[in-house]
Amino acid sequence: MKKVRTLQAAAVAVLFLALLSADVPALADQTLLTIYEGPKTMQSSSAASVSVNGYELFVYDVMVNHEHIWNANTQPSSTPMAYFDMQGRAVVEVRMPGLPRPVESAEVLPQSWGITPVVEDGTVRFTVTEPGQYTVVFNGSVNQALHLFVNPLETDVPDPDDPDVFYIGPGEWAIDAISLSDGQTLYLSGGAVLHSIISVASAKNVRICGRGIIDGSDYPAWNQPGSYARVPIDLNHSRDISVEGIIVANSNCWNVNSYSSKNVTIDNVKIISGRQNGDGFTFQSCTNHLVTNCFARTWDDSLVIKNYSGSTKGITFRNIQVWTDLAQSMEIGYETDKGLTLDPEISEVLFEDITVLYNFHKPVISIHNSDDAFVHDITYRNIVVENAFMQGDNGFNNELIEMTLQNSSWSTVRDEFGSIDQVLIDGLTVLNTADGKVPRSRLSGHDEEHRITNVTLQNVTILGQAVTDLKQLKLSIDDYCDAITVR
Amino acid sequence: MKRFLCIALSALLLLALTLSSPAEEAIETVVTIVRTPEQDHAERPPCFPDPADQFIPLPETENYALNKPASAANHADVYVIKNVNDGKTDTYWESKGFPAEVVIDLQGSFQVSTVAVCLNPSSIWEPRIQEIAVQLSLDGETYAEAAQAADYQFSADTGNRIRIDFTPAEAAVVKVIFLKNSSSRTMGAQAAEIGVY
Numbered sequence: 077m078k079k080v081r082t083l084q085a086a087a088v089a090v091l092f093l094a095l096l097s098a099d100v101p102a103l104a105d106q107t108l109l110t111i112y113e114g115p116k117t118m119q120s121s122s123a124a125s126v127s128v129n130g131y132e133l134f135v136y137d138v139m140v141n142h143e144h145i146w147n148a149n150t151q152p153s154s155t156p157m158a159y160f161d162m163q164g165r166a167v168v169e170v171r172m173p174g175l176p177r178p179v180e181s182a183e184v185l186p187q188s189w190g191i192t193p194v195v196e197d198g199t200v201r202f203t204v205t206e207p208g209q210y211t212v213v214f215n216g217s218v219n220q221a222l223h224l225f226v227n228p229l230e231t232d233v234p235d236p237d238d239p240d241v242f243y244i245g246p247g248e249w250a251i252d253a254i255s256l257s258d259g260q261t262l263y264l265s266g267g268a269v270l271h272s273i274i275s276v277a278s279a280k281n282v283r284i285c286g287r288g289i290i291d292g293s294d295y296p297a298w299n300q301p302g303s304y305a306r307v308p309i310d311l312n313h314s315r316d317i318s319v320e321g322i323i324v325a326n327s328n329c330w331n332v333n334s335y336s337s338k339n340v341t342i343d344n345v346k347i348i349s350g351r352q353n354g355d356g357f358t359f360q361s362c363t364n365h366l367v368t369n370c371f372a373r374t375w376d377d378s379l380v381i382k383n384y385s386g387s388t389k390g391i392t393f394r395n396i397q398v399w400t401d402l403a404q405s406m407e408i409g410y411e412t413d414k415g416l417t418l419d420p421e422i423s424e425v426l427f428e429d430i431t432v433l434y435n436f437h438k439p440v441i442s443i444h445n446s447d448d449a450f451v452h453d454i455t456y457r458n459i460v461v462e463n464a465f466m467q468g469d470n471g472f473n474n475e476l477i478e479m480t481l482q483n484s485s486w487s488t489v490r491d492e493f494g495s496i497d498q499v500l501i502d503g504l505t506v507l508n509t510a511d512g513k514v515p516r517s518r519l520s521g522h523d524e525e526h527r528i529t530n531v532t533l534q535n536v537t538i539l540g541q542a543v544t545d546l547k548q549l550k551l552s553i554d555d556y557c558d559a560i561t562v563r
Numbered sequence: 564m565k566r567f568l569c570i571a572l573s574a575l576l577l578l579a580l581t582l583s584s585p586a587e588e589a590i591e592t593v594v595t596i597v598r599t600p601e602q603d604h605a606e607r608p609p610c611f612p613d614p615a616d617q618f619i620p621l622p623e624t625e626n627y628a629l630n631k632p633a634s635a636a637n638h639a640d641v642y643v644i645k646n647v648n649d650g651k652t653d654t655y656w657e658s659k660g661f662p663a664e665v666v667i668d669l670q671g672s673f674q675v676s677t678v679a680v681c682l683n684p685s686s687i688w689e690p691r692i693q694e695i696a697v698q699l700s701l702d703g704e705t706y707a708e709a710a711q712a713a714d715y716q717f718s719a720d721t722g723n724r725i726r727i728d729f730t731p732a733e734a735a736v737v738k739v740i741f742l743k744n745s746s747s748r749t750m751g752a753q754a755a756e757i758g759v760y
Contacts, residue, residue, distance in 0.1 A: 106592070108592075108593050112599075113596065115599050115602060129590055129592040166590070167590065236610075245600070246599040250605040252685050254686060255688075255690075269605075270608070275686075
């Protein structure tokens, strides 16, 4: 009996020690956080309060737009946005005093995070374990959705004493424009709000980085009397450029633009835009661009490729979250030969691991070859559309997928037409639609010589159902399409 | 004693379970808080000192070209010739190609020694080089060279303006000849203002 009791005591002791030892990693699991005060000239949003591991974040109100049809004089509304840097894990707590009624439910998007937040007494609580972009939607409404950007800890911060480094520290700053030349770096610290635009023209080896915000709220929308377009990041005839880590908010026109440039990398850049022609990442006649780990909520096309002066080749968008309040999510066109160049092409374009949180207006995937380019070798891989709510324009433009070879109001070439060939959509998942039905799609060539050919769709799932034929996909094709396969 | 040990072990076990249950409560956090400076308005970033002190100075004497009749063979898009001496650097003239000549009738004869060519001072106008020559005339028909063609560097750091100084001479008509422009944004000459002093 004594022996049994000794064994029992030993077993309890072993269990206790095992529990203790199991607990050690959790207790020693240190989280590193960097949080940024807001400029002293600004006040944290009254709409939302956000804390991570008990530390309050500064919350910015940024322009968004819930009008899902073009209006030249549209008025944006606002939504809360916050950010911090992290290595480890953090408990996020959100309170939303700006909502008309207390928070009763919440979702954390994208769904692939697998986060089910706890809602208790109007407070939303969830844990994040890796850097990325998180959007919290409250009470089943997109109004006042919180955008929370969790950056990795900064590495390779430029030396402020380097004569080729323009180092902008925390605070609120204004300068009409910044022009960067060969070999120069612009660093925009977290906690900084910069009212300006950054131009890189005919330059090489330029870096734009940091955690701060480029803000365009000082300027009226570009199409209003007395105003003009002020593109926050504008690359023009440049090469070997990197843009990393920053936030672009409240632009009065396009957001991150690249024109006739090559060898450009864009990583962890976040765009929120609610004004006229607020396209997100927009490239014209560019080669070799890689966009990764980015976010674009836009009031016009979110990811855009056009030809303005020459051809486009080698563009990759990878691991991007998109929220399209207006127009298309992934648009090639409409302008495919605005520069009237010889034999224009758009080729070797890859959209991979793209999550469309919401599309409220026009097609999610679109190739509008509205001039005379040869558009070919375009791949869409692992595209998830969480909410396909395309309302279109009075019954038109509400497709999930659209590819056309017709003139449009954006055409420059009106008497010649191009073609579309070799398009692969491999992995397309639609989780939710406005009416619970499969949205329609459309392919339309122009004539016998200008056709859409070799388009393959595979691994398509819509509303939980595998889609394996054209009818199921509600895909209409006209007489000028060949080798269109759904499997 | 044994009972005491069992109770003690049970209590410790309960404590261990309590400590280990809500994982988020046990996150040890090392935080870096990046502070912002005291400010009462948005300031110019210190790394971009105000370039006004470095601007190329313009003569303080009368600008004989201001609002006088000006002509050019052509203009690109909406960038008409009247912009070239309207006193505003946010409007400009642009030619369709090269060479491009701007002829300004001073409406009188004046002793002149400087021609200034200005672009919009904003740094969004990236640095560029324009090749420019100046000729003077008393009758608008016969011209004499005042400054031979040379490259001039325009930079926002120096106000996006240049001045061409030459030997003082009498002139009633001034011809400014543009021979090239290094900007990748245009195929023509550009001038927001041309001043004659």
